Amino acid sequence: MNHRLLPLASRLRRELFATPLDGLISVGLVVGLGAGLQALLHWALTQADWAVVQANSTLLVVGRYPLEQQWRLWLLTALLCGAAGITWGLLRGRGWPRSDRLAAAVLLVLGVVLPASLGLTAPIQQRWWWITGLLLLGRWAAGCWGAALPLRWRRLLPLAWPVLYLLGLGLIGGGLGLMTVRPSQWGGLLLTLIEASFAILVCFPLGIALALGRRSALPLLRWCSTLYIEFIRGAPLITLLFLGQNILGFLLPGGLAPDRVWRAAWILTCFAAAYVAEAVRAGLAALPRGQWEAARSLGLNMAQTLLHVVLPQALRVALPATVGQFITLLQDTTLLSLIGLLDLLGVARAVMANPEFLGRNAEVYLVLAVLFWCCCAALGLGSRALEHRLNRHSLRSEP
């Protein structure tokens, strides 16, 4: 016991009490942080009234999506979770490393505790259990038998994600025999996720094109891309959203202007594309000229050079900055509430305006902040894991 305690004590001493001043700072910080934490806990456990979140959890998650059509969202959630489990299993194989066991445990706890603490009815709680079970089952099954699949099939499996995305948009929006649910009825977390995912997916290729344009040898392409990027980066997003809501209708021929929700999605996309372009441009700039020249002198044409030599390396360098932009984009979707859309924050503000829940701002904002924090931190973590994986790969391929 002594040999375990001693390093801790000496470490504490080195970390916290190296000099008298450090000791003073440490004591001050411990006292201050302790008091703050105690006040927060006291508030959360005794003064806060979490009924506002419990009573409005459905509203916060899907907005005014028609009740009798919500089975489509459940189906979509199940499909997405199943696909996520299978992808996870295929990536990891048969083994369950410690990080996977930890993630599975966290998912299990979330799947059981979260629905219960939100005060959902028993059938809905059970649905969440099923969905969590499906995810873990997919992980287990794909881990066991994924490797046995023919290679040709496994190559095709990543294509399932774009198909699933389009299917999801179809399920949400309706059509083809399903009842149409107009975008104005989408709301809450659902709307936030649709807007963010759409903008992320579309702005990425757009950003790459703009970055290539800005570094092009052709002056006209260079000028156009530069002008666009600098114009967008010079304007606050809110003024561009404002432009989208008030002027886009004038710019397009009558009737062609998209719905308010899609207008905002396109503005977000165009906005993010300029920032992604700058991230990708930095990646392109980091690539030695010799790579271009070597590829060209090997007889690759322009498209092959880009696709096989330049972009794989440049995008790897640009990955952290690009994901950083995606995280910003996810956060920027909150601005939609300022132009009257009912995204997560918009719904939350509507809930707080309800006289029944007056003065319960702190609870709602805290829940929203935790939700955003988790999403953004997860994206950042994923980016770091991917970066690690790619770098490991590149080290192995270079002798």
Added chain:
Amino acid sequence: MNTPWWRNRRLLPLLVQAVVGLLVLVTIALLLGNLVRNLSAAGLLLSWRWLNLPAGFDISETLLPFNAELPYWRALLAGLVNTVRVVLIGLIGATALGTLVGSAAFSSNGLLRRLSRTYVELIRNVPLLLQLLFWYFVVFLSLPNGTAAIQLPWAVLAKSGLYLGSTQLIDGVWHGSLRITLEFAALLTGLIIHSGAFIAEVVRGGVAAVPRGQWEAARSLGFTPGQTLSRIVLPQALRVIVPGLNSQYISLAKNSSLAVACGYSDLYSVAETTLNQTGRAVEVVLILLGTYLAIDLIISLLMNRLNQLVQIQER
């Protein structure tokens, strides 16, 4: 001579540019054509005469004197002055906070280092708008009034505002030599705390970019820790920090347009009201975009001058 035209290295670039140029021109022409047609149908063709009409709305707090009878351009100008005020004070505050937090990441105190990291991670992963709403609605609007207000020797923070200088309580209402509205205080707090986290990362990156050997060499030459920082490390770190600061300052200027969330009348909020009253969408958006672009350019110009000062003077 035998190369086919699609491999011709002179012709091809010209052709590509011609096609792209044509596409861009046609798109712009189409959009502008629609704009003119739709605007004239709505009777809103581009005109600036409405700027001289009386605004008819009031602005809650202005540095320039303003009332509802003054024209729209005065309203927009008052909004601009409000924006500039919050940006200037915000820049100073965020730089101070960011420098403090960024250098805390190098403290010998482990707790302080971790606290600095936690602050940055916490702030960067929560949307600014949410933070601003939190500061305004949860923190500042729940402040007590009267004798229960938070009193410091030189300042009083009450629900009716932040009073600085010599303060006194008269009939349950605070008076001070300088009163700052809660809207302004909330916006400023939110912006400084948000930008401070980003600037802390810039500062941390800049200091981390100075090789360890520079610290050790300075210390072994007998420099005190303070001298090491000010004479050796900072001049080198600044070369990395200043370009990063530039983009953070521009972000702060653009983020100030979220003032509308706190009920502070900045340029964007005045412009929104103006649009609602006049319907002059195109002109209002042009003014907004032009003004923010100008603010960004001014910040960029100043920071580029600063950048030239801190770069290595090579002979």
